[in-house]
Amino acid sequence: MGSLTKMEELVVGEGWSKEAILYVNGVRRVLPDGLAHLTLLQYLRDIGLTGTKLGCGEGGCGACTVMASCYDQHMKKTMHFAINACLAPLYSVEGMHIITVEGIGNRQRGLHPIQESLAQAHGSQCGFCTPGFIMSMYALLRSNKQPPTEEQIEENLAGNLCRCTGYRPIIDAFRVFAKTDDSLYTNSTSASSSTNQTICPSTGKPCLCGSSSEACGRKQHRPISYSETDGSSYNEKELIFPPELLLRKIMPLSLHGFGGLKWYRPLRLQHVLYLKSCYPEAKLVVGNTEVGIETKFKNAQYQVLICVTHVVELNALNVGEDGIEIGASVRLTQLQQVLQKVVAERDSHEISSCKAILEQLKWFAGKQIRNVASVGGNVCTASPISDLNPLWMASNAKFRLIDCEGNIRTVFAKDFFLGYRKVDIRHDEILLSILLPWTRPFEFVKEFKQAHRREDDIALVNAGMRAYIRAENEDWIIADVSIVYGGVAALSLSSSRTEKYLMGKKWDKKLLEDVLNVLKEDINIPENAPGGMAEFRKSLTLSFFFKFFMWVTHEMNVEGHFKEGLHATQLSAIQPYSRPSSFGSQSYELARHGTAVGLPMIHLSSKLQVTGEAEYTDDTPTSQNTLHAALILSRRAHARILSIDDSRAKSSPGFSGLFLAKDVPGSNKLGPVVHDEELFASEVVTCVGQVIGIVVADTHENAKAAASNVEIKYEDLPAILSIREAVDSGSFHPNTARSLVKGDVEWCFKSSCDKIIEGEVQVGGQEHFYLEPQSSLVWTVDAGNEVHMISSTQAPQKNQEYAANVLDLPLSKVVCKTKRIGGGFGGKETRASFFAAAASVASYHLRTAVKITLDRDVDMMTTGQRHSFLGKYKVGFTNEGKVMGLDLEIYNNGGNSLDLSVSVLERAMFTSENVYDIPHVKIRGQVCFTNFPSNTAFRGFGGPQGMLIAENWIQYIASELQKSPEEIRELNFHNEGMVLHYGQVLENCTIRQVWDELKISCDFQNAREAVSSFNCQNRWRKRGVAMVPTKFGISFTAKHMNQAGALVQVYIDGTVLVTHGGVEMGQGLHTKVAQIAASSFNIPLSSVFISETSTDKVPNASPTAASASSDMYGAAVLDACEQIKARMEPIACRQKHSSFAQLARACHMERIDLSAHGFYITPNIGFDWKLGKGAPFSYYTYGAAFAEVEIDALTGDFYTRTADIVMDLGYSLNPAIDVGQIEGAFIQGLGWVALEELKWGDAHHKWIRPGNLFTCGPGTYKIPSVNDIPLKFKVSLLKGAPNPKAIHSSKAVGEPPFFLASAVLFAIKDAIIAARAEEGLNEWFPLDNPATPERIRMACVDSFTKHFASPNYRPKLSV
């Protein structure tokens, strides 16, 4: 540590200030000293602005997006930009104006047009992501004078995740703000016009929807005029930039934070250097997008932070004779702007590096990160997967470093990186700037990146390549070259042997053949290298070089320097990915019933959600003495607990209490079906992440710190870490063996099959990734005589039961309330109750309120996921393709407790024939015990897994018979009246109707022909198509759960309060139920209100799950309404009333009870597992989907061109909500089949510690983002098909569409088949889900992959 006295002198001498101010939503706030440890998000939520949400805390979800505005003294301009409040240190926004969702509109003042539009377009379901989307869009509009294009809007939303909507309605909502007719502005426009193609008025490009300009749906969108909203104009409402901040002199800051943290914000380089000399260990920070992650997730602790955002010398951007000088603090968006300008203005030969960097920046994080992240921060972090470092190295950039004495030295980028996050920079130095030289004529620089997800994802492998070629006689000779890779070693790596080999060589085809042999030896990724996927990553290094070679060759050819061009089919290797804006269409009929049923009403809470006024559990105002909880978690997969030392935890700051198994007042054993799980592990832990105890403290951070101070000693025991290991060692949950038999499979295989195939299907799991993490607030009443809680749960009754059980209280003394939850998808069906019970133990002992909100990583690693499955099948069929017999063994990965795994297995077994009639069936199943957190319910509940196994063997049969899978499917469809393999007779089967309608809608024959013709013309890009059907049985398979209660109360003003047992989690349940009540009483929807779900209003409710909630609660509410109506009837008959309010008051005067309890049980269902026969389902929901995809065979990249869905939903209760469910389920399913991979420490992933989850945050686990949705997304509901089995002839919708996304998986497979055919590989091959770039690339076997893997190579999957 340097001289403090000197520093103090400097501080005093230079007028360093401790006066920090901030404007939030137009209000001036003085920031006291001592808050340097806080993020902006923590601060905002602490001052009550809870509209801004915490979804992940790592910049990966966008839920915390706010707009920052500051005045640029040099440009004399106010800048507006979106940022992630969760990563922004509070003092980093000092002197700025922060606008949150509360600042732009609310229900009292009126909604902002963006809010209005999103609500009206059904763009908010659970609403947790909504404020973040609103603020990203708001910042985009405010930062541009011109309206954005549709493509800009989509690009701008890449840093915002939504798990509910499928994004289409969000894009539609925001599209109204895009350019319209005057925007025929792009170059492509004129070309298109000349070919008579319709031009979209919003994009200025050829129209995707295919309609005429007049008919185009987009044209009907008009920007909402501000006066239309509530009469006032935009300017009147918009928060202006605070005049004080225009005039205020920016001061250097010297502030503090918790634990002695010092925060400096110098304004001059000289002061930075001085501070550095005083504190050599000080950390410089700009965007904090690295430092923030290090401190939060990697336990890094820094005592001195120097924020260099405002240092003039570090913000230089000088365009000079030799190139561009880029200051180290320059933000990535600023760099983008300057490069765009340079590319537009300078000679084309000079800007090859600039173009490459610009292209790479397109795929660098999301907009919120690019707005704050600096060039220097990226360089100095020296991440091995930095996107820019390989390009600086390849383009011969130089880094200028300055030491504390002011001495400057220059280092070539290629010499700067020394090892894993190690650079050639001394403690007394900082990075000053980067010098990027112009390129010379015939010098070509190109960028490459392949990530798991295209948008907002870090690279798996990236590269920067440069070749300078010179004409010598008739030849072109390589005079200088750089081939640099990221993601292949501990640092960005030059392929030095390859570079050496290339120098002086002639640029021709022969060169390519030879160099690949050198290159493949140059990059060595060991089998168990961190990140895994060695074969894929090595293949990518060759693919990238191949692409580079082809690109340079093509460029030279275009310029007329090469005689021989590329063959047309080879051009597909270098075709850049570009994405036009997406387009959706929805088609349904309205089957109106009464005032509200059947109408596309907007979600009842949507206006609260778009303004940030909707309260979630973590937003509930709490008393001052509320404590915060953190969990003590097992770090071992299977181990005996030898000792627990909590002494350090107990002396941690803010500590209030610590509770272990011995402290549980009631039973420590829990479980939804079997009590096989301990609340707090007592002697043995059976998975990493198992809860051992709970710590409470005054803040969440202090509770976490205390929990991490608990020292536990373990004795390791053998762990089972996969289904295969469990099957091999007979590790099953007790009493879970199940079997279903129809006919005689053995006889069938012997006598009536022409062919028999056998195979295995591995089905990957999936994380729920609800945007709102698990959260509960528990408090006691009357000194622990009662316990109350608010919880984000799909099953308040389960929370009540679990808490009562662990506290030894009667159910009547425990109340759980749930207003809304920010997504559940099954993940909050049983697991939420567990955390609520843990918090209730602490609350009960301390007699105070305790809040538990899980951090995203803890949530992901402890709460279980969709079950992975293993299916082993034997299928017999005829030469025509008629399936005769199926023999299936099926296993799911239950994890360390049973939870709902046996019901999940049963549903998988019921759905194992999907929609196909099979005369002889034998299915056996069992739940595996493994040392992973208990897997749990997830949308589809085993159904998708069962159907995916079925569709795999359908595809295999097709391959065997050289027919299309669609032919095999059609040939085997169920028919009305058939008896299924579990004895249920099929009634009202509409699968053929649905299928035929889809076939016409997607024009399947033509689509297939077009794809074939495309594939003939493109060697390296392939397209594929698929049509897949689905059937989903509606009802809980446990009969007793098919009951529902409701309480309806009519008030004397004619308004109605409905309470029922179901939870609103975004699916629109309350809206549909309110529509039913409104129609029943013949009153407007606005007269019906549903406030919350509460165990003291409706007792013993089943969890909100199994898609059946609107059927059941709708019917229970209707029952209650009918009872009240019957009581009102005599009064109504006696006298005519002008309104319902008048009638209600008249009834009241007559002492009529205006409150009723309604009840419903699903009739005629039941299944006997002993017999293996019965009718588990009330009815089935049918659907079918078509998908067309395009893959890049060289990298495994893919995108969905079209998705077309037809579903039979009977007479929809609310078609807009149902369409939203279909789109959301499809995109979530797309994640499951093609993007989302869980990586666990198991035998296949030795680089991960055993039993640990590697993919435990949005940084490593990629759910679909806005850019992953199909370019053309069409949803139609089958018309004229009422369902006799459910309320108002409707059908359940939540889960059934999920499996339809498998059409994307099979379309990908279809494309891979085309790629393999190029290499003469025509045999059937397995393709596991998710079909990530790794799986796609490695299945597209070619001369590059063959260097590293056999043609049968199957990438590793944790199952």
Ligand SMILES: Cc1cc2nc3c(=O)[nH]c(=O)nc-3n(C[C@H](O)[C@H](O)[C@H](O)COP(=O)(O)OP(=O)(O)OC[C@H]3O[C@@H](n4cnc5c(N)ncnc54)[C@H](O)[C@@H]3O)c2cc1C
């Ligand atoms: C959600 C998310 C997505 C991301 N996506 C990508 C991606 O796609 N590609 C990619 O490459 N990276 C990505 N990153 C990483 C990160 O955003 C970048 O590395 C970013 O450029 C870092 O800049 P910063 O200003 O935020 O760094 P900070 O966190 O402020 O600083 C990072 C490091 O640089 C040091 N430093 C900063 N300036 C100087 C200087 N002048 N002299 C010496 N040391 C200095 C700091 O002391 C610190 O050690 C992502 C990060 C997040 C959180």
Ligand code: FES
């Ligand atoms: S909470 Fe900030 S990005 Fe997720």
Ligand code: FES
């Ligand atoms: S509405 Fe987007 S996450 Fe729920």
